[in-house]
Amino acid sequence: AEPYNHRAVEQKWRQKWEENPINVNDGKKPKYYCLDMFPYPSGSGLHVGHWRGYVISDVWSRYKMLQGYYLIHPMGWDAFGLPAENYAIKMGTHPKITTASNIKNIKRQINEIAAIYDWDMEVNTTDPNFYKWTQWIFVKMFKAGLAYEKEMPINWCPSCKTGLANEEVVDGCCERCGSPVTKKNLKQWMLRITKYADRLLNDLDKLDWPEKVKKMQTEWIGKSYGAEVDFPVEGKDEKITVYTTRPDTLHGATFMVLAPEHAMAKELATDETREDVEKYIFNASMKSNVDRLQDKEKTGVFTGSYAINPLNGAKVPIWLSDYVLADYGTGAIMCVPAHDDRDFEFATKFNIPIIQVIAKDGKEIENMTEAYTEAAGTMINSGEWNGMESSVLKKEAPLMIEKMGIGKKTVNYKLRDWVFSRQRYWGEPIPIVHCPKCGAVPVPEEDLPLLLPEVEKYQPTGTGESPLADITEWVNTTCPCCGAPAKRETNTMPQWAGSSWYFLRYIDSKNNEELVNREKADKYLPVDMYIGGVEHAVLHLLYSRFYTKFLNDIGVIDFDEPFKKLFNQGMITGKNGIKMSKSKGNVVSPDDLVRDYGCDSLRIYELFVGPPELDSEWDDKGIEGVNRFLKRFWKLALDNKDKDVKATPELIKVRHKLVHDITNRLNTFSLNTVISGFMEYNNKLMELSKKGGVDKETLETYIILLAPFAPHVSEELWEQFGHTDSVFHATWPEYDEEAMKDDEIEIPVQINGKTKCTIAINPDGDKDEILAKAKEALGDKVNGTIRKEIYVPGRIVNLVVK
Ligand code: ANZ
Ligand code: ZN
Numbered sequence: 096a097e098p099y100n101h102r103a104v105e106q107k108w109r110q111k112w113e114e115n116p117i118n119v120n121d122g123k124k125p126k127y128y129c130l131d132m133f134p135y136p137s138g139s140g141l142h143v144g145h146w147r148g149y150v151i152s153d154v155w156s157r158y159k160m161l162q163g164y165y166l167i168h169p170m171g172w173d174a175f176g177l178p179a180e181n182y183a184i185k186m187g188t189h190p191k192i193t194t195a196s197n198i199k200n201i202k203r204q205i206n207e208i209a210a211i212y213d214w215d216m217e218v219n220t221t222d223p224n225f226y227k228w229t230q231w232i233f234v235k236m237f238k239a240g241l242a243y244e245k246e247m248p249i250n251w252c253p254s255c256k257t258g259l260a261n262e263e264v265v266d267g268c269c270e271r272c273g274s275p276v277t278k279k280n281l282k283q284w285m286l287r288i289t290k291y292a293d294r295l296l297n298d299l300d301k302l303d304w305p306e307k308v309k310k311m312q313t314e315w316i317g318k319s320y321g322a323e324v325d326f327p328v329e330g331k332d333e334k335i336t337v338y339t340t341r342p343d344t345l346h347g348a349t350f351m352v353l354a355p356e357h358a359m360a361k362e363l364a365t366d367e368t369r370e371d372v373e374k375y376i377f378n379a380s381m382k383s384n385v386d387r388l389q390d391k392e393k394t395g396v397f398t399g400s401y402a403i404n405p406l407n408g409a410k411v412p413i414w415l416s417d418y419v420l421a422d423y424g425t426g427a428i429m430c431v432p433a434h435d436d437r438d439f440e441f442a443t444k445f446n447i448p449i450i451q452v453i454a455k456d457g458k459e460i461e462n463m464t465e466a467y468t469e470a471a472g473t474m475i476n477s478g479e480w481n482g483m484e485s486s487v488l489k490k491e492a493p494l495m496i497e498k499m500g501i502g503k504k505t506v507n508y509k510l511r512d513w514v515f516s517r518q519r520y521w522g523e524p525i526p527i528v529h530c531p532k533c534g535a536v537p538v539p540e541e542d543l544p545l546l547l548p549e550v551e552k553y554q555p556t557g558t559g560e561s562p563l564a565d566i567t568e569w570v571n572t573t574c575p576c577c578g579a580p581a582k583r584e585t586n587t588m589p590q591w592a593g594s595s596w597y598f599l600r601y602i603d604s605k606n607n608e609e610l611v612n613r614e615k616a617d618k619y620l621p622v623d624m625y626i627g628g629v630e631h632a633v634l635h636l637l638y639s640r641f642y643t644k645f646l647n648d649i650g651v652i653d654f655d656e657p658f659k660k661l662f663n664q665g666m667i668t669g670k671n672g673i674k675m676s677k678s679k680g681n682v683v684s685p686d687d688l689v690r691d692y693g694c695d696s697l698r699i700y701e702l703f704v705g706p707p708e709l710d711s712e713w714d715d716k717g718i719e720g721v722n723r724f725l726k727r728f729w730k731l732a733l734d735n736k737d738k739d740v741k742a743t744p745e746l747i748k749v750r751h752k753l754v755h756d757i758t759n760r761l762n763t764f765s766l767n768t769v770i771s772g773f774m775e776y777n778n779k780l781m782e783l784s785k786k787g788g789v790d791k792e793t794l795e796t797y798i799i800l801l802a803p804f805a806p807h808v809s810e811e812l813w814e815q816f817g818h819t820d821s822v823f824h825a826t827w828p829e830y831d832e833e834a835m836k837d838d839e840i841e842i843p844v845q846i847n848g849k850t851k852c853t854i855a856i857n858p859d860g861d862k863d864e865i866l867a868k869a870k871e872a873l874g875d876k877v878n879g880t881i882r883k884e885i886y887v888p889g890r891i892v893n894l895v896v897k
Contacts, residue, residue: 099729108807129168171217232646243284245283252269312637322496322504349450395441433453513638523588530576550566570583688700736791750796
């Protein structure tokens with residue numbers, strides 16, 4: 096047989112598939128929608144790390160095709176955003192131009208992967224025909240009361256000169272450039288995602304997603320049950336309400352802390368404390384988020400005022416400290432140093448009494464050295480509550496407090512409304528007109544898209560306004576409502592806007608009348624499998640779920656969760672686990688590897704480097720082994736093709752086991768062990784080939800199983816085996832558990848060379864299992880220490896005992 100020539104084979108099939116697409120919708124097959132997280136078309140192109148996700152999704156897609164589905168497998172571009180804009184600022188080239196040329200280059204590279212994307216469905220978030228609908232959704236949200244304006248201190252990146260969502264601030268720094276984030280008071284467009292908090296939380300139950308991701312979303316939404324308790328201020332006709340998740344510890348509250356921004360902070364100061372209090376408030380306002388977060392040592396100031404614990408009348412000092420956040424709960428807390436770490440630290444530093452109210456084993460601790468934070472134990476020092484179990488009280492206290500009239504039961508969320516304005520150029524203009532009489536008026540739906548105008552300078556102004564504010568002829572307009580002179584909103588949307596709904600558009604990407612035709616949506620949506628990096632576990636996935644629920648509410652689609660199943664792939668890193676990047680000089684380009692070993696080898700190697708959900712280090716050398724494996728299988732298949740070998744019982748058994756192993760490993764996404772499985776079975780078949788040959792059914796089965804992984808090789812062999820239709824129109828093979836059963840054989844078990852008994856084993860079985868079985872059979876015949884355990888496969892077990 097002729098040797099495997101990857102260049103010839105791959106070229107041939109690339110062309111044939113283009114002439115005769117293999118993924119066809121005959122209207123009868125059920126659909127399967129396999130979605131990749133669409134890329135940002137960056138200037139540096141793809142490296143081997145990017146390949147991984149695309150290979151995984153392509154393998155899964157082709158597997159689904161072989162299972163008889165019509166495949167929806169689209170690709171597009173998340174093309175608004177800062178890098179293109181920053182490049183424009185530097186080079187003066189319009190982002191449209193750089194984006195277009197980057198897309199062209201990446202598209203060429205993606206085609207090298209041989210992924211079967213349906214390019215007819217392609218979308219680009221910067222295409223007016225696409226962002227028309229991004230704007231339309233905003234208008235619909237505005238009309239539904241979900242988009243509103245609010246002046247508030249927002250996260251502000253002084254380097255990118257733009258506001259950021261909470262989600263874009265990582266450890267107090269800008270997610271994009273790493274600069275410390277400060278606060279700036281700006282009028283912002285907000286999306287009321289909090290209205291969906293409960294649905295976003297509860298519906299996680301419906302999803303076949305990694306538990307890790309569900310947990311991250313649950314924590315981000317952060318629903319907690321507790322109570323608001325009113326503490327009267329001594330000598331004043333006022334109350335301070337605190338939020339607590341531990342009302343069971345109310346008797347242990349020995350002080351109270353307010354956020355420095357709390358509305359009552361200043362008026363609580365007395366003549367003696369006023370100067371210190373005002374200084375503390377001022378300093379806190381000057382601190383960046385990073386400083387507030389990173390300050391190890393707790394700071395604070397006593398206001399001079401006291402509050403009264405409404406439960407037992409105890410007088411507690413009121414302090415200010417920046418470890419209490421202004422925008423969570425009520426911005427004020429009751430402090431229980433015996434049972435909360437931060438309060439303990441604070442009380443120790445400022446010499447405030449510590450009263451233990453929960454005893455783990457019924458006893459009070461003499462000198463507490465740390466807080467006891469569990470809600471487990473018996474209540475002490477708690478008046479009528481003494482003797483109760485704290486975990487029970489924790490649940491019952493909110494209602495008890497409500498009945499006593501000193502507070503109420505509450506539910507709290509960490510989730511905040513979504514800051515939706517960006518003071519940048521390269522984004523969707525927010526379709527709103529500000530009229531002096533009518534206020535904020537949406538651009539009429541029939542006037543959408545509101546095109547992003549051309550500007551001369553892309554620089555953010557730094558004043559908190561976007562560069563669009565400088566284009567007076569665009570800004571000045573008339574009110575769609577009353578016709579009076581009015582001004583356009585000049586902020587743009589965040590990059591998340593387009594990616595929150597793009598997956599709906601693919602299936603009807605050219606529709607000018609609707610976001611998506613309802614009939615098509617019912618037929619082809621939602622997404623069955625979503626594949627992408629775990630870095631999107633919170634934001635993108637949460638926003639997409641929110642948009643989907645909203646579009647469901649207004650009747651655009653009939654489902655309220657976008658992605659049924661989710662798979663997060665790990666990263667491919669350079670040596671020592673360092674992220675691949677141009678600046679680190681450790682980027683491996685796929686182009687040379689494709690040239691030298693072929694696309695099929697690279698695809699398989701991408702999967703072979705390690706479990707797909709974990710990060711894996713890249714090492715070029717390994718690809719040779721993969722390439723050798725393909726060459727061997729090629730030779731095995733062609734050597735046996737015309738031999739007309741009869742399927743022996745052994746061959747039949749191997750075939751069923753092969754199907755079983757590959758299918759089950761594939762179903763659990765254990766893709767690296769699928770590849771090692773292929774290699775092991777190839778070795779096994781090579782042995783059998785030497786003995787008497789391998790039958791056609793076994794070889795064809797192997798070829799079909801291999802097809803999702805090495806599509807070109809498989810397609811070529813399939814043709815050489817005499818098939819005229821594509822291997823992808825074959826059916827995924829099935830296995831029969833009965834046919835896989837091994838016949839057991841008897842082997843002798845010896846101690847120091849003398850046979851003591853026999854055991855029945857599976858000759859292909861696991862060595863450790865067989866040795867264990869032998870030792871069990873020997874029982875107390877072993878007297879001494881086992882020095883060596885020998886197993887000659889299928890023949891004998893011998894233990895060396897001394
Ligand atoms: C008294 C108490 C005693 C508390 C105890 C905890 C342990 P989660 O679960 O995150 O909702 N807290 C409330 N508002 C706060 C704010 N604005 N800034 C900082 N901390 C705040 O946590 C709620 C708990 O965090 C509340 O329960 C409160 O402290 C604190 F042994 O109240 B706790
Ligand atoms: Zn008006």
